[in-house]
Amino acid sequence: MSFCVAFAVALALAWLAGVQPVHAQASFDRPGNDYQRILLPAGDPAVCALQCERDRRCRAWSFNYPAVSDDSAVCWLKNAVPPRVPSSCCVSGVRGAGVVEPRNSALESETDRPGGDYRSVEVATDPKGATCKAVCDDDKKCRAWTYARPGYIGKSARCFLKDHIKPPRRKPGFISGVVR
Numbered sequence: 001m002s003f004c005v006a007f008a009v010a011l012a013l014a015w016l017a018g019v020q021p022v023h024a025q026a027s028f029d030r031p032g033n034d035y036q037r038i039l040l041p042a043g044d045p046a047v048c049a050l051q052c053e054r055d056r057r058c059r060a061w062s063f064n065y066p067a068v069s070d071d072s073a074v075c076w077l078k079n080a081v082p083p084r085v086p087s088s089c090c091v092s093g094v095r096g097a098g099v100v101e102p103r104n105s106a107l108e109s110e111t112d113r114p115g116g117d118y119r120s121v122e123v124a125t126d127p128k129g130a131t132c133k134a135v136c137d138d139d140k141k142c143r144a145w146t147y148a149r150p151g152y153i154g155k156s157a158r159c160f161l162k163d164h165i166k167p168p169r170r171k172p173g174f175i176s177g178v179v180r
Contacts, residue, residue, distance in 0.1 A: 026109070027127060029087035030062045033080040039072040043152060044110075044172035045091035048075035052095050062092040065173065066151025073151075073173075088127035106133070112171035113146050113178075116162035123159045125150055129175035132159035136179050146176040 026045075035057065040047050048063040060078040081094050107129060118141065123131045129147035136145035136159075144162040152173035165178055 025084065025093065026091045027086060027088055028084040028092050029090040030060050030078060030082045030084050030092040032082040033078040034076045035079045036077040038075040040075050041072050043073040049093055051075055052077055058095055060094045062090050064090050065149050106177055108168055108176040110170055110172050110174065111168045111176045112174040113144055113162060113166045113168050113176045115166040116144065116164045117160045118163045119161045121159050122156045125157045133177055135159050136161055142179065144178045146174055149173045
């Protein structure tokens with residue numbers, strides 16, 4: 001049996017058994033088994049996943065968004081696969097898994113809508129950007145919004161209200177949405 005046929009059979013059996021592919025998971029940490037800490041000024045979980053892929057010792061990783069006290073995101077490489085625990089600070093995954101952002105028609109994860117700003121306000125840290133969306137919903141002039149996590153624009157979280165809708169652009173650390 002050729003490799004391609006064997007792979008197709010294994011894939012079909014996994015599908016029939018209900019096995020789902022492994023993906024990185026937003027809002028989960030994998031504490032423990034750290035062997036390397038890497039500062040990432042870009043703040044992109046996909047960069048952390050790539051660091052793990054390039055290191056043969058790496059079995060799992062956790063990405064921490066920049067904190068109020070830090071200017072950089074942190075990538076933790078792990079030599080084992082610890083269990084995941086819910087945590088809004090992080091994205092984590094295992095070697096071989098890509099970064100999959102949560103899908104929600106009202107929220108655009110890892111997305112900025114640059115331009116069109118008429119006001120920005122400091123808001124409480126909110127991993128889903130719901131506070132910023134609520135501020136926009138309460139303002140009749142607001143048509144779109146962008147939430148910036150702490151550490152990406154400044155030390156605190158910021159909400160940018162927009163009076164016209166601009167095209168989205170991928171940008172780690174930001175969440176956007178269109179309301180009207």
